[in-house]
Amino acid sequence: MHKSVRQSMAWLHSWIGLTFGWLLFAIFLTGSATYYRHEISMWMQPQFASMQIKQESAIQSAFTYLQKNAPDAKSWYIGVANQNTPANKIYWQKADGGYESKTLDANTGKELSLSATQGGDFFYGFHYQLYGMPYSIGRLIVTFAALIMFIALISGIITHKKIFTDFFTLRAFKGQRSYLDFHNVSSVIALPFFLTITFTGLSIFFYLLFPAGMKKAYPDNPYQYFDEIRHVSTANKAQQAQPKNMLSIQHFLQQTQQQWGKTNIDNITVDQPNTQLAKLTITALEDHSITRNQAQLSFNGATGALIGNTRNNSAIATLNASMYGLHMANFAQPLLRLGLFFSGLLGCAMIASGLLLWSLKRQLQKKNDHFHFGHYLVNRLNTTMIIGLPVAMLGYLYANRFVQLQADTPNYEVYTFFTLWLFSFIIALCTKQQYLWKTQLKLLIAMTLALPILNVYYLISNQYIHSLQDY
Amino acid sequence: MIIFTCRLNDLVICHFSDFFTSKNHTDSKQSCGEDQEKTGTKISAGVCVMILAFAFLLILIASYSLYLISSKQITKTQKSKLSVLAQHVKLVKVISFALIILALFLFSLNYGNSISFVALCILSSPILFGLILFVNDLKPKIKK
Numbered sequence: 001m002h003k004s005v006r007q008s009m010a011w012l013h014s015w016i017g018l019t020f021g022w023l024l025f026a027i028f029l030t031g032s033a034t035y036y037r038h039e040i041s042m043w044m045q046p047q048f049a050s051m052q053i054k055q056e057s058a059i060q061s062a063f064t065y066l067q068k069n070a071p072d073a074k075s076w077y078i079g080v081a082n083q084n085t086p087a088n089k090i091y092w093q094k095a096d097g098g099y100e101s102k103t104l105d106a107n108t109g110k111e112l113s114l115s116a117t118q119g120g121d122f123f124y125g126f127h128y129q130l131y132g133m134p135y136s137i138g139r140l141i142v143t144f145a146a147l148i149m150f151i152a153l154i155s156g157i158i159t160h161k162k163i164f165t166d167f168f169t170l171r172a173f174k175g176q177r178s179y180l181d182f183h184n185v186s187s188v189i190a191l192p193f194f195l196t197i198t199f200t201g202l203s204i205f206f207y208l209l210f211p212a213g214m215k216k217a218y219p220d221n222p223y224q225y226f227d228e229i230r231h232v233s234t235a236n237k238a239q240q241a242q243p244k245n246m247l248s249i250q251h252f253l254q255q256t257q258q259q260w261g262k263t264n265i266d267n268i269t270v271d272q273p274n275t276q277l278a279k280l281t282i283t284a285l286e287d288h289s290i291t292r293n294q295a296q297l298s299f300n301g302a303t304g305a306l307i308g309n310t311r312n313n314s315a316i317a318t319l320n321a322s323m324y325g326l327h328m329a330n331f332a333q334p335l336l337r338l339g340l341f342f343s344g345l346l347g348c349a350m351i352a353s354g355l356l357l358w359s360l361k362r363q364l365q366k367k368n369d370h371f372h373f374g375h376y377l378v379n380r381l382n383t384t385m386i387i388g389l390p391v392a393m394l395g396y397l398y399a400n401r402f403v404q405l406q407a408d409t410p411n412y413e414v415y416t417f418f419t420l421w422l423f424s425f426i427i428a429l430c431t432k433q434q435y436l437w438k439t440q441l442k443l444l445i446a447m448t449l450a451l452p453i454l455n456v457y458y459l460i461s462n463q464y465i466h467s468l469q470d471y
Numbered sequence: 472m473i474i475f476t477c478r479l480n481d482l483v484i485c486h487f488s489d490f491f492t493s494k495n496h497t498d499s500k501q502s503c504g505e506d507q508e509k510t511g512t513k514i515s516a517g518v519c520v521m522i523l524a525f526a527f528l529l530i531l532i533a534s535y536s537l538y539l540i541s542s543k544q545i546t547k548t549q550k551s552k553l554s555v556l557a558q559h560v561k562l563v564k565v566i567s568f569a570l571i572i573l574a575l576f577l578f579s580l581n582y583g584n585s586i587s588f589v590a591l592c593i594l595s596s597p598i599l600f601g602l603i604l605f606v607n608d609l610k611p612k613i614k615k
Contacts (some may be wrong), residue, residue, distance in 0.1 A: 168543070190596045335523065336589075336594065
């Protein structure tokens with residue numbers, strides 16, 4: 001049968017939407033939660049919430065630790081403690097090429113044995129590399145899903161006949177029509193966000209889909225690309241590194257303060273520490289551009305001389321940084337972050353309404369009462385994703401309050417997340433169609449309402465706060 | 472309103488003087504609170520909130536105007552008190568888009584040039600969503 005382009009696109013849109021919709025919903029929901037990952041991490045580690053951070057002493061203590069424990073390392077990296085992450089996170093490349101990392105108390109410089117909780121980073125990791133599989137496989141699956149999302153968006157735009165005429169139209173209580181209206185409204189009003197977030201997500205992992213270019217340009221070490229796209233090499237390769245003491249970190253901090261004024265610092269890197277070639281780079285915390293263009297200063301660690309800007313400012317490097325910057329949205333202030341979170345949730349609503357529309361349409365088209373396994377499974381998977389996933393996410397937070405994780409214990413929070421998600425699927429399989437949504441929605445609402453109460457009880461009983469007023 | 476306009480003028484001047492004097496342009500793109508902290512200018516967080524509120528209002532007015540003259544709504548608009556809008560469709564469209572550009576400019580005062588464009592797209596979504604929920608009848612119809 002000959003079909004028009006629009007009909008073909010509608011077919012493509014509905015079937016790729018269905019097959020990848022569940023995965024995309026999970027990616028969108030965990031991605032939306034990622035906008036508040038530092039807050040989630042802090043919520044899950046209340047012992048850090050009241051910690052006072054002085055960056056100057058945090059940097060000093062981290063430097064003292066590295067000088068004592070890794071003086072002959074090839075490079076140092078210090079993620080300086082700040083309001084969001086109140087502990088120094090350091091790692092260094094040892095002389096033999098291996099890496100070691102530690103988390104240090106920002107005030108005392110002592111090693112911290114943190115609990116195994118992943119906090120908001122679990123959602124962050126899940127949204128771009130899933131869980132329980134090799135990173136490369138997880139990332140490839142997510143990147144392919146992003147490609148499908150992009151195709152679904154384009155085919156959806158072509159399919160939508162009256163994109164401007166129906167812009168403000170939302171008819172309630174009209175069955176299939178209402179689902180379609182909601183799907184259209186939620187897609188169209190945040191369309192720039194969906195296109196941007198999908199395209200930038202694809203661009204970040206472009207090398208997974210098109211690896212040939214990188215292999216051709218860097219046949220020996222493809223990962224050299226990542227270094228070159230960020231920094232311009234200033235090292236004099238002919239010169240041999242000779243041991244030489246570096247100046248004190250206070251000297252560089254004073255220089256930085258003279259240049260920038262009082263500024264919070266994100267990280268400090270030192271290449272070839274304790275040699276005459278030592279290069280110390282200080283990067284500011286605040287990011288006021290979409291190109292991740294935080295202010296940066298580089299010094300010779302031995303002489304204290306200011307080295308020119310080592311950032312790669314070529315057009316292609318800036319474009320690359322923009323892709324990261326737009327996707328990560330580190331520049332977003334609280335209000336803009338809230339807006340991004342809302343757009344993310346709209347994305348979930350768009351995918352969910354699309355999935356429900358597919359299901360409802362088939363239900364209405366069905367002419368007999370015979371059992372159809374495909375429709376049964378789609379309905380159950382819809383419930384598992386749309387209700388089960390938020391339940392699992394809440395369960396992850398509950399587990400944090402019920403189980404005290406130690407550094408070396410299994411991560412029961414993650415186990416709870418997946419167990420609840422699986423449990424939701426099993427309940428859905430066993431529940432009749434008419435009770436399917438009601439049962440799980442009740443559970444979701446109950447869990448959502450009870451969490452703040454449990455949280456206050458937990459904080460008071462563990463003496464993190466003394467009364468409701470402190471909260 | 473006069474006070475607001477004066478403060479807005481100060482802010483615009485500050486914004487453009489930053490543009491021409493700052494070596495690193497991105498450094499001048501601070502949020503208002505940080506501007507105050509770093510440069511010692513008299514921009515208060517209150518003004519920033521006012522700028523954002525004003526930008527939201529402009530987007531809302533522009534969106535509502537475009538809704539009133541949309542092909543589905545224009546016949547109802549012709550019969551309402553706002554029928555004047557239905558008589559000058561092109562003018563309303565031009566003014567609405569001008570208001571959106573003005574909102575973009577206001578965002579750029581707060582966020583800087585590149586982020587303001589992102590902010591316009593992102594912060595318009597909840598306004599549009601709220602407007603759509605407001606203008607459509609979402610109550611269940613009881614059959615007689």
